[in-house]
Amino acid sequence: MTHAWRKKIFPYAVVVPFAIVLGFPFFWMAITSLKANTDVYNPAKTWRFHPTLASFGFLFHHTGYLTWLKNSSIVGLAVVAITLAVALPAGYALARLAGRVGRGLGIGIFLTYLVPPTLLFLPLSRIVAQYLHLSDRLWALIVVYPSFTIPFAVWLLMGFFKAIPQELEDAALIDGCSRFGALVRIVFPISVPGILTVVIFTFSLVINEFVYAITFISSSTNRTLAVGVPTDLIRGDEYNWPGIMAAILVASIPLALVYNALLNRFIAGFTGGAFR
């Protein structure tokens, strides 16, 4: 009886403290975002202050927030489109290509995901400026971001496609479907949840990206969220901390909800590739 009870309590004893510690910064951001600018420097006013939504109004009307949000979305959608167009066929082919070659190629593509932007940003900034003539334009980001989203997406998609039995396609081939037809009519429809997961995680990689965005983009109106908030909202003379905290929460909470909903699929794709 006591043993069973201990088993029941164990997850809570571990997860609750961690949830509090890991979630605390967001709690404090939320409190701050509801304060008036005059109360903000006094941490003692945790509960007893007049909550106000003024910071959100400030954010949307007096900063470039909506512009950055729009820029991030444009880049995100474009990069997702490019990534899917390139990674869907590659992920499928690698999943079906049996033997050493397919496996080696798959791991090779995965490893390029590890090459960090901090190693590549110097030469890339020159390439973008001198050869592509794209400095300070969103196109620079749209062209460069697939360099890390494609390896990531190929890897996840490979994991998803491997889980689809080959027999399904063979059946379609016997029924007179072409190989390509089987791909479009059988494989892709079954993979919709997996593809959706890839879309979300690719999009969030784009929202997260900082190093390239701060190197390639110089004017405020072309910034993305990840760079606009830390540079334009912080480097001014007067900080509006409630507004800044609101800026962080508005972008973070929806993403976290989606992550939580798609977590199991992410795990399936990530580990389905080659590490087990």
Add this chain to the structure above:
Amino acid sequence: MAAVAAGGSRSRRLRYAAERRGFLATLLISPAVLFIAALVGVPLVLAVYLSFTDATGGSLTGKWIGFANFRSVWRNTIFRDALWHTFLFTAISQAVVVVCAGLLAHALVRSFRGRWFLRFFILLPWAAPIALTAIGWYWIYGAGIPEASVFNWFLVHLHLESATNVTNWLGTPRAAMSSIITVQAWRMIPFATVIFIAGISSIPQEVDDAAAIDGATGLKKFWYVSLPLQLPIATVAVLFGIIFTATDMIVPYLLTDGGPFNSTHVLTTWAFQIGIVSGNVGEGAAIALFMLPLLALVTIGMLLVARRAEVT
């Protein structure tokens, strides 16, 4: 005669089909390979080339000057400190991450009431854009005004700190290093937890049952059964964490930008400072290249894990 002809044409057709399959695979994979070669391969080679030239801001070429950049980079004590800080930043934060994520994963694989809700808070640091949450931390640390830091408020109330002499978390060298390590650990815990969960749930139920029948329980079962089986995936998570920490710029750049007094520079912030801010592209590239040996080591690690998974 007819049989031979039929056999011949069938084998030819088979070969044709096989070729077509290979052709199809090449066709499907090559766009990805080309894209990666152009945007990862070419810049990587260029980075190596630039580190041997005296290129400055605004140009992609310069005079070949051999190892001069590396020599001058190495002579700078800030660089050598940055190398040490990169090691500290990575080693300490990842040690914390492994312990915390291990514990969390073992709790989260069980099903219990409220799991979805609690998991949301665990995932928050990973899902939220780090460039934004780093600013949230900047504020939590007081944003240059120690009295405004909610940490100091806690510490003063717990009588761990005197109200007249509160810590400037990002403004004193030792405290600043611990502060950025804390944030890095905080943001890496969820991802490691997720991958650990994957490792644990990949162990078939039969193995668990067999271990139970053989009398393995608790720590013993963990050490001899669960741990070895989840090790490959756990290793992948740790290698990932090492790379993404050692090569990360966002947390140190946004919280301290190498300060105070260059006491928190890591390789990446120093490369950015020299290569972009000071416009010394050649030297900046040389600094960034010091990440390559680590990258090579982690790559070898990944390949070993993948090979082991292939054999078993």
